Amino acid sequence: MTDQADAGRTVGATAAQMGVTIRTLHHWDAIGLVCPTERTDAGYRLYTSADLARIHRVLIYRELGVPLDEIKTVLDAPATDATSSLRRQRDELRERAARLQQMADGMDRMIEARASGILLSAEEQIEIFGEHWQPNWTAEAHERWGDTAQWAQYAERAAQRTAEDWQQIAATVDALNTDLAAAYRAGVLPGSAEANTLAERHRASIDTYFDCPPAMHLCIARTYLTTPDHTTFYNTLAPGLTPWLSAIIHANAEATMH
Known part of the structure; x- marks a missing residue:
């Protein structure tokens, strides 16, 4: 259990705070992307501050267009491997941005x-x-x-x-x-x-x-x-x-x- 300084948040409270759906959190839990660290005595999932920080990072990568499986790889990989993956994603984003800019210029x-x-x-x-x-x-x-x-x-x-x-x-x-x-x-x-x-x-x-x-x-x-x-x-x-x-x-x- 967490102490009062880091009281766990329920799935519903976490979804509301992070701007995602409960279904999304359940899915991320099922695929091992973000799993709540704590549970109540009754067995309900609780998200800690560290879990919320991981959700925040997932949201950033998802906004950048990184697939969920690759997000998990980045978050769980050693620093060197994660950096290499991020650089690859960055290069792909730059290429995409260039294509979108060309399309915007055409418009x-x-x-x-x-x-x-x-x-x-x-x-x-x-x-x-x-x-x-x-x-x-x-x-x-x-x-x-x-x-x-x-x-x-x-x-x-x-x-x-x-x-x-x-x-x-x-x-x-x-x-x-x-x-x-x-x-x-x-x-x-x-x-x-x-x-x-x-x-x-x-x-x-x-x-x-x-x-x-x-x-x-x-x-x-x-x-x-x-x-x-x-x-x-x-x-x-x-x-x-x-x-x-x-x-x-x-x-x-x-x-x-x-």
């Missing part, structure tokens, strides 16, 4: 991308996409499409992209626009094999940002005729290019969907 980029649409400064955008590019376009797109699944998908992809990735995308789009203007000037007819190939390249360029099946591509092409920025942009490449581009996309989508 930050995702949040920022959902709001801004592109993780580049205005100066970087103009440098990469050219002088015709208006940095406010993404803000306008977010205001119009920010609640759509397509914008969410665009933001997810944008969050992973570097300036170099955007440069590659911009180069691909520039090459496509050059070929579109050249085909239009050459009189390529909507519905022809050459026109359909260009339409598919155009759809693929949109597919870079979010999934763009032919039906959606057709809807986007229709907006080119009513959205001043798009109309002006394509007609700047070649006067009359905008309606021709809409026409070749329409013809290709109709052929693809039927």
Whole structure:
């Protein structure tokens, strides 16, 4: 029995004091992790101050993610073995912390991308996409499409992209626009094999940002005729290019969907 200076505590009192359940203490007792040192004359378990100190250490290790069997090993092992085990657990925790930090950083980029649409400064955008590019376009797109699944998908992809990735995308789009203007000037007819190939390249360029099946591509092409920025942009490449581009996309989508 313990003396009054270290009067044993019952399972219920100990559970309440340490913030665990009675069932937990029974389990720890059963596996030999924390066994109450004392018993009453009637055979009831009593936890001493030393037992409470061990419970406190178990709670610390459990909070750090150390499995119960390893906690027992650490607590019962000689000092040298315990130190080695703790160092191993520390290294694993640091690795886990690093992974969690990477995930948190990724979430930050995702949040920022959902709001801004592109993780580049205005100066970087103009440098990469050219002088015709208006940095406010993404803000306008977010205001119009920010609640759509397509914008969410665009933001997810944008969050992973570097300036170099955007440069590659911009180069691909520039090459496509050059070929579109050249085909239009050459009189390529909507519905022809050459026109359909260009339409598919155009759809693929949109597919870079979010999934763009032919039906959606057709809807986007229709907006080119009513959205001043798009109309002006394509007609700047070649006067009359905008309606021709809409026409070749329409013809290709109709052929693809039927």
